[in-house]
Every structure is written in C-alpha cells, then in structure tokens.
Amino acid sequence: MAGGRQASRRRFLGAAVAGGAAGAAPLFVPVTFASSAFANESANDRPGVACIGTGGIGMRDAREHREFGDIVAVCDLDRKHAERAKYDVRVGAGKAETYADYRKVLDRPDVDVVSISTPDHWHVKIAIEALQAGKHVFCQKPLSLTLEEGRLARAAAEKYPRQQFFIGTQQRAEKDLFLRAVNMVRKGLLGDIRRVTAGIDGSPTGGPFPAEPAPERLDWDRWLGQAPKVEYRVHRCHDLFRWWYEYSGGKFTDWGAHHVDIAQWALGEDGPGKGPVEIDGIDVHHPIPFKDGNPTRDDWFNTAHDFAVTCRFKSGVELVVTSRGDNGILFEGTKGRLFVNRSKITGKPIEEGWDKDAFTDADVRALFKGKPGEGHKQNFYRCIREGGLPVSDVFSHIVAMNTCHLAAIAGRLGRKITWDPAAERIVGDEQAASFAARTPRAGFEIPRV
Template sequence: MSSPRPLNRRHFLRTTSAAAATGYFVGSSSLTRGQESPNERPVFATIGLRNQGWSITSKSTKFADFAAFADVDANVLGENLEKLEKQTGKKADGYSDYRKVLERDDIDAVMIATPDHWHTKISVEAMLAGKDVYCEKPLTLTIDEGKLIERVVKQTGRVFQVGTMQRTESDQRFLKAIALIRDGRIGEIVKVTCGINGATGSPVIPAIDVPEGLDWDKWLGPAAKVPYRALPQMREGYGGGVPLYTNCHYAWRNWYEYSGGQMNDWGAHHVDIATWALGASDSGPNKITPVSYSLPVEYENGYPTVDDQYNSPTKFEIHANMPGDIPLVITSEGDNGILFEGTKGRFFVNRGKLTGKPVEDLESNPLPEGAVEAVYGGPVSENHTANFVAAMASREQPISDVWSHNRMLEICHLANIAIRLGRELNWDPTKREIVGDEQANAFLSRECRKGYEIDM
C-alpha cells in the first residue's frame, strides 16, 4: 500500500484519471482479498441521510453500489431507502445503529453526513474497521479531533475524502481563480477576504416531546444529554420539512455543541480555497484577531449562559495573520465569496461568478494550456465522488485530503475560540497549539459523553 499522504499529486491524478476513464475501480475489501475485477464497482454505505446525506448519495450511484444506510431517525431512513430503490432499482439494508454498517465485510467505504459532532467518532471507527471514508465538511468539532483523524489515516492507510466540493465542482471556477493567481495575474497577494454570510439568533426554544421515530439519545451521541427543543414554525426550501427553530435537524449548525455556526459551515468552503491559493495548506496563521463580533446570547468563560437559544455568532470580522503577514479576513458582511487582492489587481469568485479585470483580460490573454489541471494536479475529475473512487483504486489520498482540510479548518476553529473568549489568540502552526493561553487551549478538545467515547 502506498503512503497515505500524497507525495506526487500529478502522478496520482494521472493514474486515477486513467482508472476513472476505464471504469477500473477495485473496492478496498477486494484489495484485501487480493481480487481484482474490472467489472467490480465499490460498495458504499451512507451514515446520516437528511439533506446533504442524500445529496452526496444520489450523486454517487453512478460510481458505486449502495448496500446500506444508517440514520437515527426512522422516518428519514425509510424515506431514503425508498428513494435509493427508485433511483437505482436496488434495495439497501437500513440500520438505526451505524456500527452495524461497520461490521459488514462487503462494504468498502462509508459516506458520512451526520451532524458535525458525530464526524470524528464514526470516521475513526470506520477506518479501524477497514473502510475508506468520505466525510462531509467541516470534518471536526475541535482541532484535536483533526489531529486524531490524521493519525488514524496514517496508521490504517485508508483513503479519506473530505466533502469540500468546491475543489472539484462549480464549473472549475475556483480552480481557475487559483490558476490566475499562480500565473501572476494579480501580482503578489496582499489580502484575501472571505465573505461567509451572517446568521440570526433565535427566540427562546422550549423543550418538547421528541418526534416519533427519532432516537434523540443517539442523535446527541458524544454531546451532553439535553432536552429536545423546537418551535412549531417550519423551515422552507432546502432543509425544509423540519422546525425552523430547534436544537436538532437542520438548525444544529447554529449551536456550538454540535457545530461551529457560519464560521465552520461556509468558512470550511471559502477559507479552504483561500489557503490553497495562498500556498498555506501545510501551515497556518500565527495570530487570530476578533476585530468585531456579535453573539446572540450572553457568554461567561467561553460558554453560553443559557441553553434554550442559538449560541453561534451572528456577525463577525476576524483577521488571521497568514504566512508572509498576509491578512486573511473572514467576514459576515458583503457578498458571499472570496476577494483576492494583489499588487497588480483583484478579482472575486464564488459559486455563481468569477469577476474582475484579470478575468476580463482572459479574453485576449488566456491562461496557459493546462493551467487549471496544474492546480488540480492532473485532469479534473467529473465530481467529488469520482475523485474519491479513483483514489480508492490508486490507494493514494484524493484532492480534499484530511491534512490540508484540517490546516484550513484550524483557522475557523481558532476564530470561534477567539470570539467565545473575546480576545486575540497567538497560534503556533508548528506545534499546533495556542501560545501562552491555557484557557484557550482547553477549547482544542472536548470530552465525549460516557458511552459515546471513540472506540479504539
């Protein structure tokens, strides 16, 4: 088995693109058994099915067969089992306990789309059970969880893809943005601004009976035992069909106990592209400064003083001092996307547009042939799952590897710690710890609830 950390991405993607073109994919369990069949498709299972769980599953049926689903909500589980059979004509088994999935020898990889506070436990246990892993972003709830996942990837040699899909999708717009920078179209970068939207607080949310079919204790898992809360108003649009205000379902992103608010949600996308463009995927900032922020509830010693309202930031401006003293600004103001400013110009990129004079100049002065592929490391995969499956065949890490993701996500985690404590943090990117602040360093990890510790 090759080294789990990518040593030559160009060679890796040339190999995996060839695998994708021929359809020659070998699942990890097959490799273990020493069997190689050009007709074999990898066998997947999805853990966590609501919204994004079904989204990544439905995109992946082109490349893999799904043998099992797991979800702690019986209604969500049953609904998605039916959708899979309708889409593929094949039935899958359903489980309320994800460990039943990990016990199966016929499953090569798992796709994890649970709330964030479950990601690390399931990911680690899946790798130790011999499964490759595709896990949604943000990968972790704390910085130390990221370090643990890195150790287990290295220990087991499993292939691990993080769901930061902007690296492959959105019409290659973000790859083109990085290619512009590498070709010197804006000169030396002097500032990067990531607009990731603000959020709203909530009314007081009462404790009510748990909805029928939902195993609330399992949903909480490693998090502290608390009552289920919800108001009757329902959410519309994406994430609809659930209460608008709750500590479960779609709104768990607004609670530090289960996620990191907008900082870890949109931040995990745009800060990822920003650090990639800066060439800082193997390093990090030396300082995080909370210039301004608003929290929806009162805090004391870094913890909310009430437990019946959303508690993640609603507005913020964070400055991360990146290598070369380049400021990386993360803000809730302005357009959602990334503004790159250099000594020779500037441009803006998001999922809908790539604009600015350097972009307009491409009409008369296009990028060199292969510039986008050079950013990616080879031919760009059809989508994120194609890249993952090809990496499973090559046994090398995919485009969204855990190391670059964790380095980027450390910025988002540190920003949240700085907001919670209301002060600037000095960060040692080599030791990966906060300098001279024992209280802040305590936020780098969390204690799992008894009975839900990581099984190692």
C-alpha cells in the same frame, strides 16, 4: 453476493491497495473516465457503499455515490430518514438495508465505502472507526468539531494510508471558478497578495425554543453523542444543529470549511506547519450573552451572527473571515483583485484574461495532485481505484479547519489569540487553549490510534 461481483470488487479494491501503499506504484493500467459515472469494466465492478446520515445533504450525497457504487446500507438515527433513503429509487431502490447503529454497518464485509453525512459532532468518531474497519471514507465538511479532533483524524489517516479519506469540499473541483482563482493567485498573476476576504454569511438568530418530547422515531440520546445531554428541542436537531456550538462551529466551520479552504489553498497556507499566527476575534457578536466563552442560555441559537475576524499569517497576509458583504472570496494583490463564489468569478484580471495560456490542462492536473480534472466524487472513486491523494484530502482540510476553529474560539472569547502553526497550539492564553478539545460523554469517546 454473486461470485462474479465478489471477484470484480476484489479487482477494484485491490487496485486501491496497490496504489495506496507507501512508495508503491499502481499495478494496473489507469482507467479512462468517459462520463460522469465511474468507468466500470462491468456492472459488477462497483464497490458497496453505505450512507451514514440520510438527511437532506446525506440524500444528495447518496444519489451521487450511486453513480459509482451500489448502495447496500443506509443508516440514520431518525427512522423516517433511513426509510426514505431505502425506498428512494436513486438511493436504496428498496434493496438497501436500514440501520440506526452505524457500528453494524461497519461490520458488514460487503461495505467498501462509507459516506458520512451526519451532524458535525459525529464526523471524526465515525470516520476513524470506519478506517479501522478497513473502509474508504467520504466525509462531509467540516470534518472536525474541535482542534484536537483534527489531529486525531490526521493520525488515523496516517495509520491507514491504504484507505481513501476524502472530504466533501466540492469547490475544489469547480474548474472554471475556484480552481481558476487558485491558479491565478498561485502563479502570481495578481501580484503579491495583501488581503483576502472570505464572506461566509452569519448564522441565523432565534429563540427561545420550547423543550418537548423527542419523536418516537428518533434516538435523541444517541443523536447527542459526545455532546452534553439536554432536553430535545426541534431547533437543535437535523439541519438546524449548525447554529449551536455544542454540535458545530456555526458559519465559521460550515461555510469556512469551503471559503477558508480555498483561500489558504491559493495562498499556499494549506500544508504542514501552515496557518495564521494571530486571530483577532474582537468584532464578533452572538445572539445571546456569553460568559467565559460559553452561552448563558440553552434555548436560543448561540453561534455568531455578525462578525469580522482577522487572521494574520507570518507572511503578513491578512485573511478576514466575515459575515458582512457578499458570500465568496475576494483576493487583493499588488497588481489586481478578483472575486469568486459559486456563481461567478469577476474582476479586471478575469475580464482582460490575464490567465490566457496560463491555465492549462496541466495546471488543472497539478491542482488535482496528478489526476485529471473531473467531478468531486468522481475524483474520490478514481483515487480508490488508482491510489494517491484526492483533490479534497484530509491533511490540507485540517489545516484550513484549524483557522476556522481558531476564529470561533477568538470570537467566543472576544479577543486576539496567538497560534503556533508548527506546534498546532494556542500560545499564552490558557483559557483559549482549553477550547482546543472537549470531554465527550461516557460511551462516545473518539478512538485514538
């Protein structure tokens, strides 16, 4: 690396260290963001970025990261994906080095930022090891595969406070839609909220899928990681992994990570000790029979395709997580109701402008934890430079993910379960509690810091 760039990177990252230290104030003048890209002082003032997982979402993330940093490494267990990222003019531009083993990426001193867009069951392990290696972490949602993984990730974030740990929940940066809805709820403009419905769609159904040899370009055994070793099926891999509980939580965690997050943020149920106290999974249906909460076949998609899970909070508010109806979030209060999704925000409070003069730049800044309202990844890179918590912080995400995992557990067992949000444990149901963690395959254990 050239000396000028090396020195400039030190200035950039030194600001993050100063701002991230517990109780310390940033020791620099905050920069101004005049465009969608990071306002670098020079072409050399850019962090080195490594992209781990370069499938469809990983490529999108990589192209967005390149607005703010230099892509120096791309990593994927499918060689075709890694090579595509290397030579994409908006990602590696033929210059980034390719890897199959992410550990070699973490060893590189010129990697400052790690972007994780792998299947869900790899997220926490890679994220914790990246923090241990001194890297800032951008991780796609959902962060965790289990309740325990959330606690492990939180412990790592607390141990390494100087590194940013950012979650890819981009709805938190959509000012005119989700932030407007959150502001109206938090300010009481809808009255007392009685019920929230999070429409997240249902998983696809399908099967049986034939077993076949894995492609030569793919390291299937390593792709499985902590999950049980099984025969390769095309429909288990890449973007279809979401419809198998072995690697994901289906729609409960895929879209729940977005809409449940927004719902609990608006309700003020996103902090320590927050969350539902009862989760009713009786009305949940899977495409194949289950026994003791586990699928009875290994050649069909197995995540829930039709469901309505009711999560009750101590306040009495109900959050219904459902596959039925429109995708989006419906807030129902004593004064009014509104619906919001990625394309619209509707309802009488919106049509009549109940939040006129009540949704200011100061309100947006408050939702951004003192930062200006801006693009999702722009906020990530600002926080790297300035310190402070990002809008999509790991701590609130884990609280929302607890609800998503509990919905999946209750649904897999087809019954109500009780949750102690302060202790973060399932109460009075040993079988349900056993789903809080999984035993990984040997060699794929998650670090405990």
